[in-house]
Amino acid sequence: MDEYNWASSVGHVRILELGLLTGADFSKLAETEDLRAAVSALRDTDYGKQLEALGNLEEFGPALERALGDEYEYVLSFSPEPGPILCFLSKYDFHNLKVLAKELLLGMPMEPRAVSPLSIIPFDDLRGACAVIGEDGIPSLLPQLLERARSRYGARNGHGEQVASFVSKDLVPALVNTFEEARRQGLEEGGPFGVDSSIDRGWMSWVSGYYRKRGYELLANFAAAEADLTNLRIVMRSLFHGLDPAVVTKILLPGGTISPRDIGDAYAAGPEALERVYLCVRWVELFRRGLERVQRRESLTEWEKECEDTLVEIYRMARTRALGPEPVLGFLYGKENEVKNLRIVLSGKQSLAPKERILARIRRSYA
Amino acid sequence: MFGGLTSSIVALGFGLVGLVVLLVVFAFGGMLSGNAIALAGAGFAVFLAGIGSTVGVGVAGEKAAGITAEDPEKFGRLLLLQALPGTQGIYGFLVGFLAMFRMGAFAGGMNLTPDQGWQIFFACLPVAVAGLVSGLYQARVSVAGMDIVAKHPEESGKALILPAMVETYAVLGLLASVLLLMFAVRV
């Protein structure tokens, strides 16, 4: 697509980026006395409105999500085409699909708080469409029903037609395929682990496929880096818990620069083989540090923060682009990251954690 | 390089080549007078450089509008950056005007041989091509320079210098065309 089309959006984003909270802002937040002080320090930011409307300060989580949703809608409103942004947002749809798959496939009681309100297709629509289960166990009318589904982001942004076409032509088939795969995995493994993992895989393979198909090379590279780093984290946690190689191969995400099969084979062969696999990519240092922690049986918390910081660094490349959808998606990622950081600070304040523990967990800021 | 724009530029290029081929065929067939060839040259100077500027100013304007929507204070500085890719069009127009002047369009007597027509045609080409290409690229630098204005308004001067470097080559094209028209072309 024409990157010139994104000129105006990038202009918007360049100013919006200035409003992102920096590392110094987060340090200041971590220094505040308590939750109340931290929230009032946020009064002048984008989150002020949502946080001030709260009766009970402890309920800051949903308020942050609402602020994030508003930001997504705003960014969509000035984007020339919704495709890449919706693709970014599809993670929430796939998350809701997990909730639904656990309810429908594994017969677990539905948990309303597990539903993400940020999905493109509202959860109730997805659920209504999935309720008609065919003989084979797949929601038989899913595509037809979902095509008529409302979408959260289409209505208010003047992208109605494009959003509808994205939902019916791209998102719904992906959701259907993933659901089917999750059903097979769920029956085979008989557990929520298999269902979750297969939906994660379905999501990643679809997202990177979409970017590549549409020619968003840099976005596809971001997705690949995300898949790689997520796989690295999966490998470390699997090593930590001593998971079976056969299982690990099945839960690794596709779409990265190293294929899941290579990682899986190396995992079965031992840490040295894994290191050889990671030698040819950028993450070898990260891998070594993680392995050291696993071998010393130390907590992976700080290391996971390092992984996420690396991903933020990669997304920050988008800040140097003057045109194209990358800066816009980079900003969305930065915003999501910022909400995560705020959650860390506010949860830390809520549980009266010392400021060192909070600071050790705050992710690198996109700003 | 320009994504979807590339295809339109390629199409435009094919069109131009076709036009030139037609010109050549007609000229050698004796169907075109020197006047027509000279006029085609003047036209090329104006419209090719004009395309470069239009696209450039357009995309720069779009980005400036995006930034201004979020922060209206930056409008003044952005306007300068938006205007920079616009100079190519002016250069093209200037050369077109000079070419018409040289072929005697304002003196009433236009009676050029095909050879003289070709001279004027080729004298116009530097500003036409340099204007088109430098316009597109200067726009890219301008658009990137707007990021500097957005992030560090105090450094706007630097943001102006960078696209001005591209301007050099548009100016060189203009200079070459003007010199050719004034001193090299024999009419």
Place this chain on the structure above:
Amino acid sequence: MEIRVNATRQELTRLKARLKTARRGHKLLKDKRDELMREFLALIDEARKLREQVDAKLSAAYRDFSMARAVLSSAVLEESLMAGRKPVEVSVRFRQIMNVRVPEIEIDSPGDLPGAPAVPPYGFAATSSDLDSAIEAFSGVLVDMLRMAELEKKCELLAAEIEKTRRRVNALEYVLIPELERAAKDVQMRLSEMERANASRLMRIKEIVRAH
């Protein structure tokens, strides 16, 4: 409590028999109390240590969990925990310590407790290791908590029994036995008093008879 009895020789014999029984009972109960105390002290020590451990582990688990909650969005967290864990089945049996029935808890099916090889009930890609360690910590605590429940119930039952025994021992030692002793002494004294009265009466009668 005052023991009122007829001052007869038969009563005295009965009192003495009761006193003997009481003394023997007192000694037995005292032995039982000491034994119970010994058991109790050993248990309470273990229970206290375990309680400290469980408290430490729980607060660590809560710390991990609060971090997991911070890093993951609430929707992701709830979704990850939707599956719950396999139920842990336990059976309770009873054992006698010094005639006290105390419960013993045994884990029948470990569910997902440590030692049961299992994958977590959520995917890895969307979650963080904080959640793993929180869940693991909670599972680990469960075993200790079951053991703690057993120990603390034992201690409670033993303590009640000790209290009861102690009260009995005290009742015997400070009330019944002194009372019995006093009553026996009383009867004894009254009997000898009566004897002396008898003797003097006899002597008086003898004198009267002799004077005639």
